[in-house]
Amino acid sequence: MTSLLPILLLGFLILIFCVRIIRRSVRNDELRAVTTDEYFRAAEALDSWMTESQAITRILSSADLEFIKASASPEIQRIFERERKKLALKWLRHVQKQIASLMDLHLRLAGGTFDPAPRVELELGVKYAAFRLVSNMVLSMIWLRGPFKATRIMGYTVRKAGYICDVFKIRLEAAKRVDVYPGQDH
Amino acid sequence: MGANFIWWSAIAIEAVVLLRVAHTKLLKKYPLFFCYLTCILATEIVRLYVHSLTPIYYAPVYWCTELLDAVASYAIIVEIFRTALRNNPGVARLARNMLLTIFVIAVSYAATDLSAGGFISLPRATADLGRDLRYVEGMLLLTMMWLFVRYRIRLGRSLTGITVGYALWVGVNVMDMAFLSSAGHEASMFIRQLLPVTYLLALAIWCVTLWSAAPEPMPVATNEIENRYAIVAVRTRAIFASTSDRLIRVIKP
Numbered sequence: 001m002t003s004l005l006p007i008l009l010l011g012f013l014i015l016i017f018c019v020r021i022i023r024r025s026v027r028n029d030e031l032r033a034v035t036t037d038e039y040f041r042a043a044e045a046l047d048s049w050m051t052e053s054q055a056i057t058r059i060l061s062s063a064d065l066e067f068i069k070a071s072a073s074p075e076i077q078r079i080f081e082r083e084r085k086k087l088a089l090k091w092l093r094h095v096q097k098q099i100a101s102l103m104d105l106h107l108r109l110a111g112g113t114f115d116p117a118p119r120v121e122l123e124l125g126v127k128y129a130a131f132r133l134v135s136n137m138v139l140s141m142i143w144l145r146g147p148f149k150a151t152r153i154m155g156y157t158v159r160k161a162g163y164i165c166d167v168f169k170i171r172l173e174a175a176k177r178v179d180v181y182p183g184q185d186h
Numbered sequence: 187m188g189a190n191f192i193w194w195s196a197i198a199i200e201a202v203v204l205l206r207v208a209h210t211k212l213l214k215k216y217p218l219f220f221c222y223l224t225c226i227l228a229t230e231i232v233r234l235y236v237h238s239l240t241p242i243y244y245a246p247v248y249w250c251t252e253l254l255d256a257v258a259s260y261a262i263i264v265e266i267f268r269t270a271l272r273n274n275p276g277v278a279r280l281a282r283n284m285l286l287t288i289f290v291i292a293v294s295y296a297a298t299d300l301s302a303g304g305f306i307s308l309p310r311a312t313a314d315l316g317r318d319l320r321y322v323e324g325m326l327l328l329t330m331m332w333l334f335v336r337y338r339i340r341l342g343r344s345l346t347g348i349t350v351g352y353a354l355w356v357g358v359n360v361m362d363m364a365f366l367s368s369a370g371h372e373a374s375m376f377i378r379q380l381l382p383v384t385y386l387l388a389l390a391i392w393c394v395t396l397w398s399a400a401p402e403p404m405p406v407a408t409n410e411i412e413n414r415y416a417i418v419a420v421r422t423r424a425i426f427a428s429t430s431d432r433l434i435r436v437i438k439p
Contacts, residue, residue, distance in 0.1 A: 007364035010324050014357035017331035018350050024335070025346045104338075111274050111337030118280055 045098050053162065056091050059084065060147050081146055088147035089139065096135050099164055103128055127163050135161075192382045193234060199389040200227040203396060210399045212344060218265040219348055223392075225258040249312040256319040262352050263326050270334060270341055270349075273403075277337045284333070285326055292322040317363045324360040327353060340403035347395020351388035358384040 068080045110121070204223055207213050213220050229251040236247045267285070271278035296318035331353060334341065341349060362381050365374035 004364045011357045011361035014328050014353050018353040020335050108338045111277050
């Protein structure tokens with residue numbers, strides 16, 4: 001029975017992808033063309049990402065917490081921690097959404113151009129999967145233990161997201177050079 | 187009675203699909219699909235003929251034609267690959283490399299498996315070869331579908347129909363082949379009975395989606411974005427330059 005499992009899995013995966021292809025052709029939203037607006041929004045997202053990540057690292061640094069601990073009442077400390085927790089959760093969810101839409105844009109663009117390079121795509125795919133995994137872990141960690149306990153792993157998440165943004169930056173740059181002529185090869 | 191009904195229905199639907207494909211000029215777009223379906227129709231007729239007139243030869247004829255079907259169905263893989271990625275040269279290059287790698291690995295594995303099993307009888311060897319060909323086909327199809335979903339490749343109605351119908355058939359067939367080696371399993375009986383129904387369903391999907399020629403998806407090059415790459419890239423560079431300036435100012439004491 002164990003030897004059957006990979007083959008059964010293969011058959012099962014084919015059927016799952018079959019359903020996905022039907023679903024997306026019915027909904028048609030995944031297949032829409034990339035618009036200039038989307039492209040501008042992506043560029044703006046990249047712009048805000050760099051400044052936001054600096055700001056959030058500062059907001060979640062333990063220096064503020066130590067200051068509050070030393071100078072304010074326990075009630076103020078609780079309010080401070082609660083607010084920072086809310087902020088951290090909101091920011092992380094926002095980053096997850098932003099990276100997901102950048103990734104979506106990248107894949108839609110890569111599908112129509114002479115990219116993708118297999119090595120970059122593989123690396124990006126792995127990093128994106130790692131980002132998704134780690135950012136979800138950070139979300140639950142912040143939820144359970146507060147934002148200041150998750151600072152180190154948060155740094156890792158920020159680095160992963162930064163890598164994805166870098167790749168996207170290259171994508172934006174490369175887009176300028178792209179000349180797509182259907183049916184022809186370079 | 188039920189089996190005969192499915193058999194005749196399959197032959198009828200195959201004939202209808204072939205007629206529609208020829209009539210709607212989809213034949214020019216999907217010639218390999220047309221050849222595959224013609225081959226299937228021919229084998230179905232031969233099997234039906236042998237089954238009713240010389241049932242004693244049915245088993246060897248079945249396994250030989252099954253092998254022929256498995257080989258012919260690779261034409262659909264080529265057809266889907268060729269048509270779907272015509273406007274996506276980057277993904278086509280990636281897919282070609284991935285499919286070739288998977289094909290070589292899978293064929294080597296299947297060849298090792300076949301040679302290790304030894305030669306017992308011609309029907310058995312044919313059945314084993316047919317099964318391995320289906321596994322390889324399943325892997326190639328899965329890779330291709332994954333690429334379509336990942337890179338949001340637009341297939342159009344006809345090609346979606348061909349892909350979905352074919353995937354449905356191959357998916358259930360692969361599961362059936364897996365269970366054949368452990369006959370007597372309850373799931374094996376269920377899938378065995380499901381197989382003809384799945385084939386009829388695949389034929390019905392082909393019949394509906396190939397009934398008339400649907401418009402082709404527009405190539406990405408005609409999108410608005412392609413015409414304005416330069417503007418966007420210049421703007422992006424400006425954004426990065428200003429952000430870098432700000433960062434340098436913050437970092438400097």
